[in-house]
Amino acid sequence: MGDGFRSERGAAAASDAARLTVFGRALGTGNGWQEARAARERERMVEEQLVRRGITDSRVLDAVRKVPRHRFVEEALRDRAYGDHPLPIGEGQTISQPYMVAAMTQLLRLGGTEKVLEIGTGSGYQTAVLAEIARRVCSIERLPGLAAQARRVLEELGYTNAVVRTGDGTYGWPDEAPFDRILVTAGAPTVPGPLFQQLAEGGRLVVPIGEAQAQTLHLVEKVDGQMRTTTDCGCVFVKLVGRYGWEE
Numbered sequence: 465m466g467d468g469f470r471s472e473r474g475a476a477a478a479s480d481a482a483r484l485t486v487f488g489r490a491l492g493t494g495n496g497w498q499e500a501r502a503a504r505e506r507e508r509m510v511e512e513q514l515v516r517r518g519i520t521d522s523r524v525l526d527a528v529r530k531v532p533r534h535r536f537v538e539e540a541l542r543d544r545a546y547g548d549h550p551l552p553i554g555e556g557q558t559i560s561q562p563y564m565v566a567a568m569t570q571l572l573r574l575g576g577t578e579k580v581l582e583i584g585t586g587s588g589y590q591t592a593v594l595a596e597i598a599r600r601v602c603s604i605e606r607l608p609g610l611a612a613q614a615r616r617v618l619e620e621l622g623y624t625n626a627v628v629r630t631g632d633g634t635y636g637w638p639d640e641a642p643f644d645r646i647l648v649t650a651g652a653p654t655v656p657g658p659l660f661q662q663l664a665e666g667g668r669l670v671v672p673i674g675e676a677q678a679q680t681l682h683l684v685e686k687v688d689g690q691m692r693t694t695t696d697c698g699c700v701f702v703k704l705v706g707r708y709g710w711e712e
């Protein structure tokens with residue numbers, strides 16, 4: 465399967481729901497054998513969805529192997545948590561498809577010592593993947609309900625190097641700047657100016673840019689203070705809504 469066009473929205477199709485229903489509630493709570501089953505699902509996801517499609521960064525693969533994705537979706541959707549698709553997380557937002565999370569994280573080229581800014585916490589899943597690899601993750605979510613839920617799960621799972629704030633992330637997080645890496649997990653019309661300003665020299669910023677309905681993943685590097693931009697695959701994210709994003 466190519467890496468072409470991946471839908472983050474509306475693609476939470478029920479195609480593999482039937483296959484996974486047998487595991488159903490099994491992925492739900494925290495007891496041992498259920499978690500073991502989730503770990504096996506995760507291993508399969510890594511092999512079939514990530515390795516097979518060219519994700520090679522071992523830090524990224526290890527992080528995805530480790531983070532219990534099922535804990536970031538509501539109980540009723542847990543049997544689909546390891547499927548090859550985004551899933552709804554409420555308030556019209558989605559948790560990204562596993563491949564997209566891995567591809568964006570790989571584009572950041574994390575070595576382990578970085579301070580990372582994430583815009584669009586959503587479920588907090590991508591935040592956890594980043595926190596597995598980076599030194600510190602600062603994440604901003606516009607919707608207070610989602611931010612509170614993400615904070616709760618990240619805390620339950622023991623991520624002490626990730627902080628979640630509610631607000632318009634297109635302004636960045638000036639008090640914590642500069643950032644070695646910035647990841648925007650919502651689609652923007654252009655690169656939000658404050659984010660590039662808050663990117664450290666030599667830093668990398670990954671952001672979906674394009675129309676409201678479809679975008680292209682952009683990698684922006686800061687070289688001698690200048691923007692150097694390259695494009696990656698097509699993608700479909702929910703809108704980045706804010707001062708330097710889309711109007712509501």
Ligand code: SAH
Pocket residue numbers: 553557558559560583584585586587588589590591604605606607610631632633634649650702703704705706707709
């Ligand atoms: N990374 C998330 C995916 C989130 S979907 C995950 O793994 O679950 C994109 C999120 O961006 C939504 O939750 C949406 O509310 C949020 N968002 C949109 N515009 C924003 C803004 N200006 N600042 C912060 N968050 C924003």
